[in-house]
Amino acid sequence: MVSIMAPSPRVEVLARSGxxxxxxxxxxxxxxxxxxxDIFAEEKVTDGPxxxxxxxxxxxxxxxxxxxxxxxxxxKAAVEWGVMHLVNHGVPEELMERVKxxxxxxxxxxxxxxxxYANDQAAGNVQGYGxxxxxNASGQLEWEDYFFHCVFPPEKRDLSIWPKNPADYVPAxxxxxxxxxxxxxKILSILSTGxxxxxxxxxxxxxxxxxxxxxxxxxxxxxxxxxELALGVEAHTDVSALTFIxxxxxxxxxxxxxxxxxxxxxxxxxxxxxxxxxVEILSNGKYKSILHRGLVNKEKVRISxxxxxEPPKERIVxxxxxxxxxxxxxxxxxxxxxxxxxxxxxxxxxxxxVEDDVDVGLKKSDDI
Numbered sequence: 001m002v003s004i005m006a007p008s009p010r011v012e013v014l015a016r017s018g019x020x021x022x023x024x025x026x027x028x029x030x031x032x033x034x035x036x037x038d039i040f041a042e043e044k045v046t047d048g049p050x051x052x053x054x055x056x057x058x059x060x061x062x063x064x065x066x067x068x069x070x071x072x073x074x075x076k077a078a079v080e081w082g083v084m085h086l087v088n089h090g091v092p093e094e095l096m097e098r099v100k101x102x103x104x105x106x107x108x109x110x111x112x113x114x115x116x117y118a119n120d121q122a123a124g125n126v127q128g129y130g131x132x133x134x135x136n137a138s139g140q141l142e143w144e145d146y147f148f149h150c151v152f153p154p155e156k157r158d159l160s161i162w163p164k165n166p167a168d169y170v171p172a173x174x175x176x177x178x179x180x181x182x183x184x185x186k187i188l189s190i191l192s193t194g195x196x197x198x199x200x201x202x203x204x205x206x207x208x209x210x211x212x213x214x215x216x217x218x219x220x221x222x223x224x225x226x227x228e229l230a231l232g233v234e235a236h237t238d239v240s241a242l243t244f245i246x247x248x249x250x251x252x253x254x255x256x257x258x259x260x261x262x263x264x265x266x267x268x269x270x271x272x273x274x275x276x277x278x279v280e281i282l283s284n285g286k287y288k289s290i291l292h293r294g295l296v297n298k299e300k301v302r303i304s305x306x307x308x309x310e311p312p313k314e315r316i317v318x319x320x321x322x323x324x325x326x327x328x329x330x331x332x333x334x335x336x337x338x339x340x341x342x343x344x345x346x347x348x349x350x351x352x353x354v355e356d357d358v359d360v361g362l363k364k365s366d367d368i
Contacts, residue, residue: 010111010131011145015222025141027229035261036228039295042263043251051255051264051272052077057088059186074187075194082275082288083255085267091179093269096246098172103218103305104248105166106147117147117161128161143230143296145220151177151307152214177214177307180244184212184309187242187273195283197323205282205321206241207311214307221252221294221302232294232302239342240276240308247272250302256291263295277341278311281333284320313339 014023028036054077058070077084106114119128127149132142147163150156151173163169185203192202206212221232232252247253253264253272264272280289296302311318319335336344 011143012222013111020225022226022230025139026143028231036295039251039297043265049257049262051083051085052081053085053087053267055088056086071190074190078191078275078287082290084273085270086273087270089183089271095176098168099176099305100246100248102166102169102172104303106163106169107220109165117163127158142233143221143224144232147218149216150213151216152181156213180307181214184242191287195286195324202282206278211312211315213310215310217306219304221296223298223301224296225298227296227298230296232296235291235293237289237291238274238276238308239345240310241278242309243274243276244307245272245304247304248302250300252294252302254293254295278318281318282321284324284329285332286324311338
């Protein structure tokens with residue numbers, strides 16, 4: 001078992017303290033340092049692979065050719081990349097700006113005021129304001145603070161931990177979550193038919209209307225005096241079914257594609273969407289959950305709003321759907337509950353389950 005060490009000071013506090021060198025626990029491994037460059041220079045690179053931009057204007061078009069073209073482009077991006085910029089996605093620009101303004105205003109509050117919303121990861125309370133804890137396996141920290149909480153469905157939200165200041169935080173975030181929940185159904189429907197399944201099959205297998213939940217993590221990346229030595233978020237894949245990301249138009253996201261780190265461009269009014277492990281497992285690897293990370297810089301604060309669409313922790317078993325498996329394409333993933341999958345990723349546990357072994361007692365985990 002990995003034991004938890006005491007948290008370091010908030011990264012924001014470190015960044016504002018006037019330090020010229022970052023503490024050693026934020027310095028990445030020698031192997032990682034070889035690939036960390038200037039994110040602003042990286043974003044200007046135009047040759048080589050580029051993150052696909054998918055125009056969803058025709059997603060529900062009455063014109064069959066237009067509609068099918070949109071669906072095919074989305075499925076192609078899910079197969080080849082597992083991540084994409086979505087434009088004309090239907091979420092109003094004004095609403096996205098409200099969400100970003102509210103999140104930015106919260107992080108501009110004094111640290112003492114934000115601490116009123118602090119979580120207690122050591123006690124298993126992950127919702128609220130926090131910073132990543134180190135563990136004895138790596139001892140490394142990420143250059144970010146965050147705010148994490150469930151945003152949908154309404155009955156699973158704990159509004160007592162939602163910021164009261166700014167006043168628009170609750171209404172803007174609530175409306176945004178409702179918009180993303182609707183978009184989730186549309187995206188999963190397209191991906192489902194792309195596997196030759198009924199339109200609602202993937203969504204049902206991921207929890208359905210009752211149990212699929214949305215959790216938001218606002219990532220706050222302060223200016224870093226030595227960005228060439230740190231990472232905002234270390235390389236990982238998302239455990240979710242889908243992840244939707246807004247950001248404040250400061251570059252930082254990188255995708256590991258065809259053996260190289262590719263920097264995502266800043267596309268106005270877009271939402272970045274990741275295919276998560278859940279959909280990768282259900283599709284038997286046909287849709288990709290791509291390895292990605294976040295770089296930091298010394299010039300601008302970066303903020304991103306990630307919403308994870310997740311299945312219930314233990315009610316269902318994640319495994320490749322029978323229709324995606326054949327003698328030529330055997331199952332690539334063992335059956336596990338979502339909780340077991342998280343445990344496996346975090347701690348390397350290899351537990352699998354049998355048909356009726358769903359209600360197993362497992363330590364809770366999350367996307368943080």
